[in-house]
Every structure is written in C-alpha cells, then in structure tokens.
Amino acid sequence: MKNTIHVERAIRRITQADLAAAVGVSRQTINALEAAKYVPSVVLAMKIANYFEKPVEAIFELGEED
Amino acid sequence: METKLLLPNRYKRLGWFIFVPCLILTILSILQLTPALSFFDDGHILSQWTMIRVAEKGSLSAFLDSQSNDIAGEILMTLTAIGFFFVAFSRERTDDEWIMKVRLESLLWAFYVHLGAFFLSIWLSYSLAFFVVLSWNMLTAPLVFLARFHWIVYVKPYLEERRATV
Numbered sequence: 722m723k724n725t726i727h728v729e730r731a732i733r734r735i736t737q738a739d740l741a742a743a744v745g746v747s748r749q750t751i752n753a754l755e756a757a758k759y760v761p762s763v764v765l766a767m768k769i770a771n772y773f774e775k776p777v778e779a780i781f782e783l784g785e786e787d
Numbered sequence: 788m789e790t791k792l793l794l795p796n797r798y799k800r801l802g803w804f805i806f807v808p809c810l811i812l813t814i815l816s817i818l819q820l821t822p823a824l825s826f827f828d829d830g831h832i833l834s835q836w837t838m839i840r841v842a843e844k845g846s847l848s849a850f851l852d853s854q855s856n857d858i859a860g861e862i863l864m865t866l867t868a869i870g871f872f873f874v875a876f877s878r879e880r881t882d883d884e885w886i887m888k889v890r891l892e893s894l895l896w897a898f899y900v901h902l903g904a905f906f907l908s909i910w911l912s913y914s915l916a917f918f919v920v921l922s923w924n925m926l927t928a929p930l931v932f933l934a935r936f937h938w939i940v941y942v943k944p945y946l947e948e949r950r951a952t953v
Contacts, residue, residue: 741881749944750885759885 722760723782726751729773744768757784794877802873809867810926816863817922871929879940889939897932 730740737751746765753759754769761769761781770777879886904927908920 745881746883747879747881747886749940750883752944752948753885759888762884765884 722787723757723784724754725780725782726769727755729775729780733773740769740772743772792876793882794873796878796880796882798873798877799879802870802875802877804870805866806870806874809863809870812863813867813926816860871933875929875932875936886940890936893932893936893939896935897928900931901928 726740730737735743737755738748741748741751744765745768750759750765754761766777766781770780773780901924904924905921908917908924912920
C-alpha cells in the first residue's frame with residue numbers, strides 16, 4: 722500500500738506529531754505509515770483522509786504486491 | 788483508539804520498578820553467586836522471615852516432604868512474573884493499532900525463540916543440566932518479547948530519525 726501522507730503533511734506544514742494527535746494515534750504509527758511499513762485499518766485510513774479533507778483513494782493507493 | 792485486554796498505562800512504570808530489580812535478583816540467585824542471594828536454597832539472610840513451617844500446616848507436608856520450606860524463591864519469582872505482566876501488558880501512553888500489531892508480532896517472536904531454545908535444550912543437555920537450562924529458558928520468552936517490542940516501538944524509530952537528521 723502506497724500513501725501520500727508525507728506530501729500532504731508537507732503541504733499543510735504539520736509534523737508527524739501534529740497529525741498523530743489529530744487522528745489519535747502515536748507518532749511512531751505515522752512514521753511507520755510514511756515508511757510504508759504498515760497498512761492502516763480502514764478506520765485509521767478514513768480518519769487521516771478526513772483530516773486532509775480528501776477521499777481515501779487520493780491518499781492511499783494499492784501497491785504492486787497488494 | 789481503544790485497545791482491549793490491557794492494563795492502564797500507569798502500571799507500566801510500576802512494572803519496571805518491580806520487574807528490573809526482581810529479574811536481577813532472579814538471575815543472580817539462579818547463578819548462586821553468594822549464599823545471601825541463593826533464594827532457592829535455605830540459609831540466606833531473608834530465611835528467618837520467609838521460612839514457613841510446612842509440617843505445622845499438616846496436609847501440605849505430604850507434597851513438600853520437608854519440615855519447613857523457604858518461600859523467598861516463590862516470592863521473588865512471583866514478583867518477577869507480576870512485574871513482567873505489568874510491563875508487557877499495560878497500554879503505552881498513546882496505544883493504537885500499530886503498537887498492538889507490534890505487540891502481537893513480538894509475542895510470536897518470543898514464542899518462536901522460546902521453542903527453539905527448548906528444542907536445543909532437549910537435544911543438547913540431559914539430566915540435571917536439562918532442568919537448569921529449562922529454568923533459564925523460562926526467562927527467554929519474556930525477555931525476547933520486551934526487547935523486540937521496545938526495539939521496534941521506541942529504539943528503531945529514534946535511531947532512524949537521528950540518522951536522517953545527521
């Protein structure tokens with residue numbers, strides 16, 4: 722699963738910690754997501770998408786191995 | 788995100804305070820460095836408080852075939868286990884799905900390493916040495932779990948960030 726969280730964060734100029742607090746997870750979780758080491762649950766993916774005010778598909782995309 | 792089946796976060800610190808000293812004492816007493824630390828033998832300094840008279844209790848003596856039994860070892864191992872339970876199974880400050888995933892993965896790792904060590908001990912040791920290795924192997928699963936969990940959740944991200952900023 723690929724995602725554009727890092728880009729979206731850069732556009733809004735917020736840190737991993739800010740995003741983590743906004744969606745109610747730990748900073749390490751955002752770190753793992755950006756490094757593509759973790760595929761989030763649908764709930765977390767939707768919370769992140771809601772936060773950036775975009776549809777889920779705009780931020781999360783299937784990778785080749787999925 | 789609410790994670791079930793875990794203790795509140797405040798137990799974690801309490802757990803470290805119990806687990807670390809008790810673990811050190813357990814290791815030292817298994818090593819039997821000094822009589823004072825040999826909690827599993829009679830005759831260390833705590834014995835006068837921790838010795839219970841089994842014979843007076845009647846029926847228990849049939850199981851323990853001794854007039855008295857020193858429960859210092861029992862107390863120590865119970866505290867070690869409780870300390871581990873508090874450290875391993877209390878929530879992190881912000882506990883979430885990724886941390887839960889790392890937690891479960893680490894449990895799997897711990898079980899694999901424990902089993903591996905168990906198979907090795909079956910084939911490479913026998914008689915009394917086998918039981919000594921078994922008693923050491925008791926510690927493998929808890930220690931592998933704690934090491935792997937804290938490595939992935941705290942140490943590795945910290946090291947990667949430090950490398951990224953240099």
